[in-house]
Amino acid sequence: xxxxxxxxxxxxxxxxxxxxxxxxxxxxxxxxxxxxxxxxxxxxxxxxxxxxxxxxxxxxxxxxxxxxxxxxxxxxxxxxxxxxxxxxxxxxxxxxxxxxxxxxxxxxxxxxxxxxxxxxxxxxxxxxxxxxxxxxxxxxx
Amino acid sequence: xxxxxxxxxxxxxxxxxxxxxxxxxxxxxxxxxxxxxxxxxxxxxxxxxxxxxxxxxxxxxxxxxxxxxxxxxxxxxxxxxxxxxxxxxxxxxxxxxxxxxxxxxxxxxxxxxxxxxxxxxxxxxxxxxxxxxxx
Numbered sequence: 001x002x003x004x005x006x007x008x009x010x011x012x013x014x015x016x017x018x019x020x021x022x023x024x025x026x027x028x029x030x031x032x033x034x035x036x037x038x039x040x041x042x043x044x045x046x047x048x049x050x051x052x053x054x055x056x057x058x059x060x061x062x063x064x065x066x067x068x069x070x071x072x073x074x075x076x077x078x079x080x081x082x083x084x085x086x087x088x089x090x091x092x093x094x095x096x097x098x099x100x101x102x103x104x105x106x107x108x109x110x111x112x113x114x115x116x117x118x119x120x121x122x123x124x125x126x127x128x129x130x131x132x133x134x135x136x137x138x139x140x141x
Numbered sequence: 142x143x144x145x146x147x148x149x150x151x152x153x154x155x156x157x158x159x160x161x162x163x164x165x166x167x168x169x170x171x172x173x174x175x176x177x178x179x180x181x182x183x184x185x186x187x188x189x190x191x192x193x194x195x196x197x198x199x200x201x202x203x204x205x206x207x208x209x210x211x212x213x214x215x216x217x218x219x220x221x222x223x224x225x226x227x228x229x230x231x232x233x234x235x236x237x238x239x240x241x242x243x244x245x246x247x248x249x250x251x252x253x254x255x256x257x258x259x260x261x262x263x264x265x266x267x268x269x270x271x272x273x274x275x276x
Contacts, residue, residue, distance in 0.1 A: 009239045010272040058243070061162055062173060063235035068269075 010122055011066050012053040015075055017084035020045040021099040043087075048104075050079070051125035052112060066120070078115040079108055101126045101134030109136045143194035147259055148202045150189055152212055154221035157182040158236040161226075180224075183265050187216065187245060192259035203257065215248045238265045242273040250275065 022044065023037040033041045052075055056065030082091040088099040093111045097103045105126045113121045123137040159181065160174040170178050189212055191203045219228070225236035230244045242263040250258050255275060264270040 007243055007273070008276050009242055011239065012270050012272070014268040014270075056239075058234075058237065058239040061235075063160070063237035063240045065239045065271075 006057045008055055008057050009065050010053050010055050012051050012123075013068070013071060013075070015050040015052065015080060016047065017050065017080050018045065018047050019083050019086055019088050021088040023098060023100060025098060046128050048083075049125075049127040050075075050108065051123075051127070052121070053123040053125075054116065054120045055122045056120065071116075074115050075112065078111050101128045101132055102136070104128075105134045105136035109138055113138070143197060145192065145194050146202050147190050147192045148205070148208070149191075150205060150208050150212070152187040152189065152209075152217055153184065154187065154217050155182060155184050156220050156223050156225050158225040160235050160237065162235065185220075185241070186264035186270075187212070188260075188262040188264075189249065189258070190260040190262070191253065191257050193257050208253075211252045212249065215252050216245055219248070238263055238269060238271045239273075241265075242271040246273050246275060 020043060022042060023040040024033045025036070028036065052071070054066050054071065058065045079093060082093055088094050088104070094104070094107050097107045105124050108126065109121065109124045112124065121138075123135060125136075126134045128134070157180055159179060160177040161170055162173070165173070189208065191208060193202045195202055225231055225241065228236075228244075230247070231240065234240045234244075236244075242261055245261045245263060246258070249261065258275070260272055260274045262270050262272050
């Protein structure tokens with residue numbers, strides 16, 4: 001392999017948590033929320049998968065672009081501890097967030113981009129079920 | 142003008158490796174890598190993405206048979222049931238997932254053409270993958 005070229009890779013770690021939630025816009029009545037969100041307005045839960053993507057250049061000696069232990073520790077302490085086997089509406093990192101997959105992905109991005117070294121985070125994917133997958137890469141309108 | 146699209150095909154190989162820096166003492170290696178200094182192995186998965194125009198005659202970006210043949214001949218036959226540390230590609234590099242992805246790119250790019258190869262994704266296990274796109 002060429003030794004002098006800095007070659008940037010993206011590394012993605014897949015985490016898992018199980019949590020309860022219900023979809024509700026606090027500005028709407030219970031009847032309006034039930035009409036808007038259907039069955040998702042009732043308290044229920046999911047086995048979520050969270051993909052965290054970070055970028056880096058593999059170190060010439062260790063071959064690591066990212067310290068995985070640090071990444072795991074950061075994601076666990078800043079996020080997973082608050083959501084795994086909790087009601088998502090009770091998690092401080094989700095205060096004021098409607099807990100759709102999109103809402104979770106954006107909120108988790110904000111938490112992780114604060115907790116990780118600047119510029120390291122590239123993307124967050126929230127998989128709510130095997131059929132629903134939500135990705136956020138920091139784009140604001 | 143032909144429309145452009147991407148085709149991704151999944152491959153698998155099982156390989157052994159260990160993390161060990163030759164110029165470090167056993168203690169330094171243990172501190173840096175922990176249990177990863179012990180020889181062990183993984184069922185790797187490899188997703189190869191080819192990007193290009195859809196050929197108006199075949200309707201394909203690439204013939205999957207051609208892609209399978211190239212990836213099998215250049216990567217899978219080399220890495221499947223192999224000790225990655227013994228491969229010359231890893232003489233000066235530890236076979237971390239990051240470096241395996243770069244090595245796979247280096248094997249595939251000349252065979253497929255760097256303009257056709259769009260991305261390689263190497264899964265070390267179902268919880269960890271690394272993407273490299275030649276950058």
